[in-house]
Amino acid sequence: MSMHWALLIAVAFGSAIGGVARFLIREYLPLWLNVDFPIGTLTVNVIGCLLAGVLMSYWQAVIVSPVFKAAILVGFLGALTTFSSFSVDTLALVQEQNYAKAGFNVFVNMTFSLIAVFFGAWIGGKLAPN
Template identity: 45%
Template sequence: MNNILFVALGGSIGAVFRYLLSIFMLQLFGSAFPFGTLLVNVIGSFLMGTIYALGQVSQVSPEIKALVGVGLLGALTTFSTFSNETLLLIQSGAWIKAFFNIALNLCLCIFMVYLGQQLVFSRI
C-alpha cells in the first residue's frame, strides 16, 4: 500500500510537469510540430537512465523507484500521445514532420537514457 502512495504522488507531479512543459513549448513554438511531447520524452528518458544507473551502483529504495520510476516518469512521458501526434501528422500529409517526430523521439530518447546512465557511472 505504501508504494501505491508513492506512485500516486510521483504521478501527480509528473502529470503537472508534463502539462506545464507542453503549454510552454506550445507557446514557444506553436502547434506545427509536437515539441512538447518530444521534450517530455527526452527529459523522461534522461531521468530514467539516471535512476536505472543509480539503482545499479547504489541502493535505491523501492519507494524512490515507485515515486520516480513508475509515478513521475510514467505520467511525464507518454507513448500514446507521441503515437497519436505522429498519426495526425501522417493523416494531414505531413510525412516529413512525422518522420522527424519518430526519428527524434527514438534517437534522442535512447541517447538520453545512455547519457543519464553515463552521468552516474562516470562519477563512480
C-alpha cells in the same frame, strides 16, 4: 502501512506530479518557442529518458528506498514521458498529410530518447560512488 500500500501511494503521488509536468510542457513549450512541431512531447520524452538512465545507473551503486524508486521511476517519469502522446502527435501529422514532419517526429523521438537513456546511464555510472 504495508509496503504494498506505500508503493501504490508513492506511484500515485509521483504520477500526479509527472502528469501535470507533462501537460504544462507539452501545451506551453510549443507556444513559448513558437514552433509548429510537437516539441513538448519530444522534450518530455528525452528528459524523462535521460533522467531514467541517470537514476537507474546511479541507484545500482547506492541504497534507495523501493518506495522512492517507485515514486520517481514508475510514477513521475512514467507519467512525464508519453508514448501515447507521441503516437497521437504522429497520427495527427499523418492525418494532415504532413508525412515528412510525421516521419521526422518518429525519428527524433526514438533516436533522441534512446540516446538520452544510454547517455543518462553513463552519467549515472560516473556519479555513482566507487
